[in-house]
Amino acid sequence: MAGxxxxxxxxxxKDQQNAIRAAAVIRGPxxxxxxxxxxxxxxxxxxxxxxxxxxxxxSMGAGDSILFRYYIWPHEQxxxxxxxxxxxxxxxxxxxxxxxxxxxxxxxxxxxxATMEQYQPACFVxxxxxxxxxxxxxxxxxxxxxxxxxxxxxxxxxxITCYELPRTKLEGGFxxxxxxxxxxxxVNQPIYEDVTTALSLNGVIRGAEYATGEARRGCLMSxxxxxxxxxxxxxxxxxSNIFATxxxxxxxxxxxxxxxxxxxxxxxxxVTGGGAAGQVRVTESTGGGVTTVSVSSTSGAWxxxxxxxxxxxxQQLHSHAGIRNSGTRCFLTFEERKTAGTSITIYGICLGxxxx
Amino acid sequence: MASGATSYFRCVVRGSNSAGNADWPADCxxxxxxxSNLAHxxxxxxxxxxxxxxxxxxxxxxxxxxxxxxxxxxxxxxxWLGTQKPANVDLVVWARQTSGTSLSVRARIVPNSFALNDxxxxxxxxxxxxxxxxxxxxxxxxxxxxxxxxxSLWQSSKDTAYSYLTEDGNTTVIAxxxxxxxxxxxCSGYAGGNNEIVGVYLREYA
Numbered sequence: 281m282a283g284x285x286x287x288x289x290x291x292x293x294k295d296q297q298n299a300i301r302a303a304a305v306i307r308g309p310x311x312x313x314x315x316x317x318x319x320x321x322x323x324x325x326x327x328x329x330x331x332x333x334x335x336x337x338x339s340m341g342a343g344d345s346i347l348f349r350y351y352i353w354p355h356e357q358x359x360x361x362x363x364x365x366x367x368x369x370x371x372x373x374x375x376x377x378x379x380x381x382x383x384x385x386x387x388x389x390x391x392x393x394a395t396m397e398q399y400q401p402a403c404f405v406x407x408x409x410x411x412x413x414x415x416x417x418x419x420x421x422x423x424x425x426x427x428x429x430x431x432x433x434x435x436x437x438x439x440i441t442c443y444e445l446p447r448t449k450l451e452g453g454f455x456x457x458x459x460x461x462x463x464x465x466x467v468n469q470p471i472y473e474d475v476t477t478a479l480s481l482n483g484v485i486r487g488a489e490y491a492t493g494e495a496r497r498g499c500l501m502s503x504x505x506x507x508x509x510x511x512x513x514x515x516x517x518x519x520s521n522i523f524a525t526x527x528x529x530x531x532x533x534x535x536x537x538x539x540x541x542x543x544x545x546x547x548x549x550x551v552t553g554g555g556a557a558g559q560v561r562v563t564e565s566t567g568g569g570v571t572t573v574s575v576s577s578t579s580g581a582w583x584x585x586x587x588x589x590x591x592x593x594x595q596q597l598h599s600h601a602g603i604r605n606s607g608t609r610c611f612l613t614f615e616e617r618k619t620a621g622t623s624i625t626i627y628g629i630c631l632g633x634x635x636x
Numbered sequence: 637m638a639s640g641a642t643s644y645f646r647c648v649v650r651g652s653n654s655a656g657n658a659d660w661p662a663d664c665x666x667x668x669x670x671x672s673n674l675a676h677x678x679x680x681x682x683x684x685x686x687x688x689x690x691x692x693x694x695x696x697x698x699x700x701x702x703x704x705x706x707x708x709x710x711x712x713x714x715x716w717l718g719t720q721k722p723a724n725v726d727l728v729v730w731a732r733q734t735s736g737t738s739l740s741v742r743a744r745i746v747p748n749s750f751a752l753n754d755x756x757x758x759x760x761x762x763x764x765x766x767x768x769x770x771x772x773x774x775x776x777x778x779x780x781x782x783x784x785x786x787x788s789l790w791q792s793s794k795d796t797a798y799s800y801l802t803e804d805g806n807t808t809v810i811a812x813x814x815x816x817x818x819x820x821x822x823c824s825g826y827a828g829g830n831n832e833i834v835g836v837y838l839r840e841y842a
Contacts, residue, residue, distance in 0.1 A: 333688030501687040523689040524772040524834045592682040601779040
């Protein structure tokens, strides 16, 4: 059973609080362990890898399968991934199996039996221990198969979400983590870090820095449609818009004074036809600019890039819900076009906040 | 061990700054204060929980929620509101009606301690809006404080409404508490409307 993030944050010793708030000298005996617990509590509050949304699931008849793909920007501090899946069916006693894959490697298979009532979602969660935490962006795959060999009921995927669970206690050995020398963890031991560029007091600063930076990471959008959205347009016109209306995006504030946040995005797309080529364009509505990338894969591949979007405005929390520009939302418009060949098809769009 | 680590006090006082100076640097005080302010802001940081939009490309499918000739429909989105204290949600719903006299959209957020199909479960957010637009329009745009229900997120043992995963090898089955967003769509005046929820956006902030 994975540990849950405590309801209340770990309480730092008074001296440590003073040190943070008034730059007083830090005194023992708690040292790093207390600091790390507090930071981990912050880190673990909210990290999402796949933001919730309904899957564009076509009906899966007997024996049918659907593969969903999502692109993620994970934490190195992650120890577990928590998947939440909703299935529903037109039948009364369906069964479904599936797999979770990370960068092509199966991390788990699962089976749901007779838990779905007709048109009522069956929801299950899966806790995946992460043996080798990594901050390398990559693909999460989720496959669902209708187990029926015959029969008329269908299975649909109502939605999928994925969260990262935090490290609930301090462990050494991570270069991108709050990584004190393990000897520091003993009672009455000094704050003492094994990264030479961030010794001692500066290590505390770095810990807080990571807490603020990493805790502000998250997924902004996860969209995957197994059918795909196809365009034969040769220019970025109205019919090449991928969505009915632009989507709102608001990045998390990293440093006070920032007005925009750099985000990463990835498309899963392919082009068809002889000499096929295409482009995907993302336009930000409040000054973040326009980013265009080329698509050349004829079998489907992720294409990623970065751009700026509005960051939350803490001065606008009460009057405009943190939305910058006096409540004027930042929207992203997605467009596609072919530049050669027959068509371009987009299957997935994922937006995330990379590490600072 | 690093230099100056013969006592914890000495180690701390002689910690290096970002420039590598061994003595207590004046800028450390500034740095710590700045970081403290930032740490405080973490609790106020925004988190996107749901972000979805239907495709509208003329040459492809038009996947939407709740599409079809139904007078009434009901669907669920599930998310985990991770804030561990009362917070706010920023909810936007886009929809359109293609027939009938009006389209009513109701969005509720319900703690998971109630059955999925309990339409009378108490909601911590309950918004209803009506539109007559035949093009995609924003029908709900609301920010509301959530002041109850969070206890169940981390502490409740009443999260048994969720079904379970058949274990495979060393994988572990756990149950967590989720919030669910229920969306009800009602078309008045005509039973055959092709009315649609086109997009849903839910953001959590403090």
